[in-house]
Amino acid sequence: MSETGRHKTIHGSSAEKSQGAQTLATRHTQQIGLITDQPNPQYVVDMQTGILSGLDESTYQLVVRPCDRGSPTLRDDICRIVRHQRLFGVILTPSISEDEELVEALRSSNCPYVRIAAISLDAEDRMIETHDFVGAAQAARHLAELGHRRIAHVRGPDHFLSSHERLRGFRMGLAVHELHVDDRYVLQGGYTFESGVYCGERLLAMPELPTAVFAGNDEMAVGIYQSARRAGVRIPEDLSIVGFDDGLVAQRICPTLTTVRLPIRYMGTLAAQLLVSANDEASMEPPLATSVIPRLVVRESTAPPRRANGAS
Amino acid sequence: MSETGRHKTIHGSSAEKSQGAQTLATRHTQQIGLITDQPNPQYVVDMQTGILSGLDESTYQLVVRPCDRGSPTLRDDICRIVRHQRLFGVILTPSISEDEELVEALRSSNCPYVRIAAISLDAEDRMIETHDFVGAAQAARHLAELGHRRIAHVRGPDHFLSSHERLRGFRMGLAVHELHVDDRYVLQGGYTFESGVYCGERLLAMPELPTAVFAGNDEMAVGIYQSARRAGVRIPEDLSIVGFDDGLVAQRICPTLTTVRLPIRYMGTLAAQLLVSANDEASMEPPLATSVIPRLVVRESTAPPRRANGAS
């Protein structure tokens, strides 16, 4: 009657072990945390989908932790979770990925992490770089090549690295065409729809209207659409607009939005592979790349200025 | 030198225990799974946010499992995860929540679950009901009260319960005003933007144009916007449109969309509390409600028909 005590390990089916026992023995789970303060739901879902597909054949799970970067207990909260839950590691997206104090705390907790950010902020095997400035430069060149000369930029808030990088790329892109940025045409928004409306209104109240505007993200671009419509300014005939993100709204809005696309899902997959391969070399090869390049998607919201050769 | 073997349990700080050991002893984790086949990213993120806030002071974590309802291995995959990961329980959203076979498998695996659906499909303590028909009836009444008589409906696919419930509510709402639904004006879409465009085109090609249309969700409503714009049909002057969901796009699009709003975050909170309180009665009181009512949000896309009293 001795039925107990015999356990068959079914080889080839790696999912048969007990997580709890394994966690207890190894002192870490097979869970990876996604820590994010991104307000854009599509970004979050795409990132999750990408991570999950990077974790595909493995037995790792994805635990989600949205957070508020403004919270004073943020770092403590995250560290407590990491320690208590014994997360295998975490993936950080902008802008929380740019918080050096948090990362320092993670490091001293000995918690593996991968940061996603516009530029390199850390060791190569802990970073996915998105090179936002490349996309911004493409946007600027696209507008310059259409013949625009008075090109405005509505940038994001100062505390986002992407905001600086997109502005930098914008400058670079125009410089290629020997155009320089007129600072009066660079307005600061907050990456929100409302700030887009507001900045759009200010732009359209200027004595010399810009003929094109590069918005720091799609949300603000859509806000500018609204201010343009109210002011009777037609897109793209009177005003060309370029966004950044290529969210769903870019294809829903009329006219469809020319914008810069970041391969968010792929970034998630890379981040997951990087994180897992770091500590677990045998079972999973490291990702092919740790870097990703944005790409301009041209749609209906950009056209040559109406009097490209007129007296300006 | 006997430093080992002494562990202080810090009372009042419930997050100090080792998850692994607890899992091993109790044979389930403190993780709850969110199983979803929702294509709408905002729905997913709102649901996650709501669940997390329902789990707030507890030590439970949220593990995400997007899935494909069409997959033949779906049920096996989920059951394997439930069993192997020892999930505490799962929350199911439409349409996966409507899959009786999956639920049966969960039941026989002894895995607690909460289903979110338009109507009751299960025991009261395993359901969050969203009563979609109430919102649809409000939409229909709103249009009827504006004076519309030829009101179309673009419904969702057959295999969504919500699609039937929204149609039912639409009928009910019109019946209150002694209007009956003309079946020629009920078109079937797929809850996608593209199907909205297509159904919009068909509607606008009819000999007697409807003066209003209730779309089964926002995505299709936005598709109808596009077909209307192409056909030179003005919203709301020539055609009133009502959506369902109240996604972000509803406020971004021009004119802003009158639509039915479901409190998705709150639903997530309720589901989490229900799931946790079921097996863990002491630590968390059961939620106040297991039912939720949608609400019409009137914006710019609806207006009286142009010749409400004309010869129709």
Added chain:
DNA sequence: CTGAAAGCGCTTACAG
């Protein structure tokens, strides 16, 4: 190289 044993840190039935 192989295999038996200790230990990971909890919970829970059980002896006192």
Added chain:
DNA sequence: CTGAAAGCGCTTACAG
């Protein structure tokens, strides 16, 4: 009611 002990199912250092 209280407290010592067994057991949850793995991993890993260690003895053979």
